[in-house]
Amino acid sequence: MTSSASLSAPTTSAAPAAPLGPLSSAPLAPPSAGAAPPGVVRTTYRNAIREAIRAAMLADERVFLMGEDVGRYGGCYAVSKGLLEEFGPERIRDTPLSESAFVGAGIGAALGGMRPIVEVMTCNFSLLALDQIMNNAAALLHMSGGQCNVPLVIRMATGAGRQVAAQHSHSLEGWYAHIPGIRILAPATIEDARGMLGTALRDSDPVLIFEHATLYSLEGDLAADAGEVPIDRAAVRRPGSRVSLITYGGTLRKTLQAAEQLATSGIDAEVIDLRTLRPLDTPTILESVRKTHRAVIVDEGWRSGSLSAEISARITEGVFYELDAPVARVCSAEVPMPYPRHLEEAALPQAEAIVAAARATIGADG
Amino acid sequence: MTSSASLSAPTTSAAPAAPLGPLSSAPLAPPSAGAAPPGVVRTTYRNAIREAIRAAMLADERVFLMGEDVGRYGGCYAVSKGLLEEFGPERIRDTPLSESAFVGAGIGAALGGMRPIVEVMTCNFSLLALDQIMNNAAALLHMSGGQCNVPLVIRMATGAGRQVAAQHSHSLEGWYAHIPGIRILAPATIEDARGMLGTALRDSDPVLIFEHATLYSLEGDLAADAGEVPIDRAAVRRPGSRVSLITYGGTLRKTLQAAEQLATSGIDAEVIDLRTLRPLDTPTILESVRKTHRAVIVDEGWRSGSLSAEISARITEGVFYELDAPVARVCSAEVPMPYPRHLEEAALPQAEAIVAAARATIGADG
Amino acid sequence: MSGDTQQRADGADRVRDVALLRAMLRVRRFEERCAELYQQEKIRGFLHLYIGEEAVAAGVLQALGAEDAVVATYREHGHALLRGVSARAIMAEMYGKQEGCSRGRGGSMHLFDVATRFYGGNAIVGGGLPIAAGLALADALQRRPRVTACFFGDGAVAEGEFHETLNLAALWRLPVLFCCENNLYAMGTALARAQAQTNLAIKAAAYGMPAWTVDGMDVIAVADAATRAVAAVRAGAGPFFLELRTYRFRPHSMFDPELYRAKAEVEEWKQRDPIAALTARLRGAGLVDDAALAAIERDAQAEIDDAVAFAEAGSWEPVAELTRFVYSGPASAGAHT
């Protein structure tokens, strides 16, 4: 799997492009400027997901997509635009507003031999389907003593940052990661947007993919032959030695920005993109902290009970005696998301807070 | 608030009675044997909750109870038995099987000036009402800029231990504690079963009370004049010096048993009952760990992303330099609950595992 | 149901009908300005315009009294305005200023005003229905002869909460007026692609609830139906279901490319613009003339200009207050950052 993916600023953000490495901590490819080099295409996170859906549907007749407005509307975030025309209404299925029923129908269709991709428009609405996810999708294999696999993929948008207020800004992926029996993915790069879905569809168990809504317009380069990627390992997106910055999904860019800022003052931070939130790739986390002796976890979830807590606990359990400072966390404020931009920004993890936390961690070992 | 509550073994358990202190770490009352002393009544956790409901309904006309089978059936766990006869069907309302609607109706009734107690039979079914809880109950005050208080109490049974398998054995209280805007209570004692509800009803915000299903038959003494108790502080149920055992709800008894076992080998463990899972009483936790330098968290939730992770993270953040050993956790196995007794017991935190974790923690500081 | 101004030209109706015109026009102009302000990025996030559907809110809300309650969706600017929330407070809210009706916390989708018993502004489709039932339950338990009007779209009818709530309300005979704003689409999903039974009033029969289907482009028909339905509900007859057939002239939100419907269909419906229709009728009946219409327009514009000025002059809530309103009580009790 070669990769020269680079991460450009989304149209709505003034942030400079930060380079992203491949899954391994091989040296980073230089950020591409202007036209894409040969063998590489310029694309977006949105288009990469669409390509992933297309490729999966072309490769396997059992794959179909269903969800609210995936067809005629073209997808709430335009991810599935054009797919109805290409695959027809049997395989690109608009559903009524019935989250519990169509998620459950995805479970049933998976039991019946299909490979459904269910789109729940955003994770905010997924609460209406949570019974089906926890009590059926996650439990059927076990309750049936190993008989009933549920090879279902559920995609949903997640995250804040677009001033859509309290009921439309949840970041629930870390919270979902509490549930045994499901796998949770958080593609933070175009490469992962392109590659995770196909791998997820090969999984015999339910996989939930959380796409951060601010990433859809992210532009970047992608290998023309990009395809499936592993979904069981975290990636070191920036190797470093002084502090481990551990994050995923929508906060990867901010964390990389923070790392760049730290670099300007001589602090060499390692940035880990978890990619898979359940099961967590604990070895990669511990390996990093064993090297840096310090960790800051960046998580868009509300702080208490967020995934950051689990990571902190595991670091303590795994490498306590290697730690030179307490594990720190930069999370969202514990508040339903307010509408005004200045309050939303204050509620979310920002590069400045990450920098400050990293510095405090480094200052802290006296 | 005087208390000489003691904790007897529930009818289904062979465990010996372990003494419980009052909220403060005052010396423990001796376990009562035989007839209750004067000013004290012998009762059960179940009856204590019923008394709390009765008292609240007698004191405040705005209080009513609704939920599945709370009336004619007498309550799934017989908590509300007799209340229909006493208060009539207007105030003891049987609902259809419509978790989302009747929880939402509780929210609306609270907005309309009532003080509803909504019983969701068990937390397993509460997933069907989670949208109402997270997107309305928890968010309305904020979304409305402080106008819409939701003085709603939601009670539900929680927990495993009765061989009712994967869909009926969840322990979700720690998971719910992730949600800002709600308060989460976990009464572990008869005194708290009696006292928390009334205090919760005075709260202007939504309060969720999780009653561990294995506790309903717990017998013990209760002050005849027992009433409301604070719902913002953890309790030291057993003072100790060598290690802090931190727990709540259904695992308090096992943790006290573990402490007794540890005592026999000279290890003096402090046992903290969190009581309120959100907001957490962090000062009490940190104070204990500052004293003992070691902590084991016991949590019936699935380990990853359980409340134990948050507590571990907070201990690390708060008293890292006081720790003589990594914070340890004893949680449920990450598996939908299997039906057979031996597997269920293996999946749940047990006294032996708590003892072992405490010993490892103590052995660990070399 | 149908209203015929010709036959109802007594004084009270005359006043009401002109008021309905005024009401619809206020909403129309207010939202037209919102669309502009969105382009100027004064209003952010999601913005769902009600343009084309004004007859529904205008007709229903005139039937309520001050003690009644309203629960609406994210497409609720018109409902808030006609319920009596000031244009100033609404506009400031849409700017995110703390002078807004929800102190700026809610924005366009979460207008709240307890003083007028306007309980949102709910952006989860179907999520407001149980709350409406609960508000009505509180009234029933307290023996208050109040009505709760609950607005929701055709899309919400597919949600489980619709079913649960209609049953609960009917079973307990709760004083709720269910107002289904059937604008034929849920985002891009046409009714026939979402409902096996597209005659939505038939659904009410599954709960033994009386139901009327009303031409939602005819504000007088809506007003007449709502007035009667509210009277029945208030009299203790239990809940009532109104299906109001209407159409949204604008995209679902400001992001909608409208791939799912033909321009011609939209144009056809625009021929039935409720404001133009009522204007023509009132003119025909001699109830308004050019001068009166101009005055109505002027008033509306003045109100909106004033609201915009108010919003512009409004202030941002200090960031230090971020965690307020998570819990009640003095400060940010229980909130942790």
Add this chain to the structure above:
Amino acid sequence: MSGDTQQRADGADRVRDVALLRAMLRVRRFEERCAELYQQEKIRGFLHLYIGEEAVAAGVLQALGAEDAVVATYREHGHALLRGVSARAIMAEMYGKQEGCSRGRGGSMHLFDVATRFYGGNAIVGGGLPIAAGLALADALQRRPRVTACFFGDGAVAEGEFHETLNLAALWRLPVLFCCENNLYAMGTALARAQAQTNLAIKAAAYGMPAWTVDGMDVIAVADAATRAVAAVRAGAGPFFLELRTYRFRPHSMFDPELYRAKAEVEEWKQRDPIAALTARLRGAGLVDDAALAAIERDAQAEIDDAVAFAEAGSWEPVAELTRFVYSGPASAGAHT
């Protein structure tokens, strides 16, 4: 719908009707033994008996073919048995032994058997309905002329998932046979205290779905109705709704003090015991005699004795395997303790 043995005494019916008796009796005797075993603490957790309702499962399941699928509730021992899961595997499951049909993991409420396409054993009320729709969707997409029979109680009708699923199934014309086992109570809540509209078949009209109300104590009526409904569904007519009016003779579960219904009511329904009724009819028609009946009883007892012996001899899954079946694949991939 009604069945009249007198008029239908051709050979095939004769065989079917005797088979129905045998089927009901197997279920009855099996569950009577379960109740005993529960007292002996061989079976633990929740146990929901179907006694009194056997005509429903017997009548419906005989109408299905091997390729069809079944989704049931926690009150599903009878359905599993009549679907063809062996009494041995069911009994072992209820003991929690790894020879059980769900390897002991599920217990009474979670009987599964993919070989007979028996997809549970769902203990969340209403939770099985969407799954049934999905199984049917898989069949529709793969152009397989199969039917999915979905059983649920009257209580489930109030759940949002009922509404969402019936609409989805009707909208997409999915081959589902919805079988509402209306035993008049959801735990202690009588139908009239849970439903504004107690004629449940009327609800199907809200989805444009054909529906029949059937006497669920008359197994021949059930069998006739189910056979016709299954044929319609299989022929592509879309989903079908059967309301089967029945009664549970026993408490809801082993914990139920039955405060909510009068003994006399239960006794009255027992007069309509479906097994006694069919026995009398078959006797009257000369289709069975004492010897035949005794043989049926003997076979049932033998089967159950054998099942109990099998379960007793079964083994406990090693604790080391606790985290198996959380994820697929070799070991306990992804499970952390």
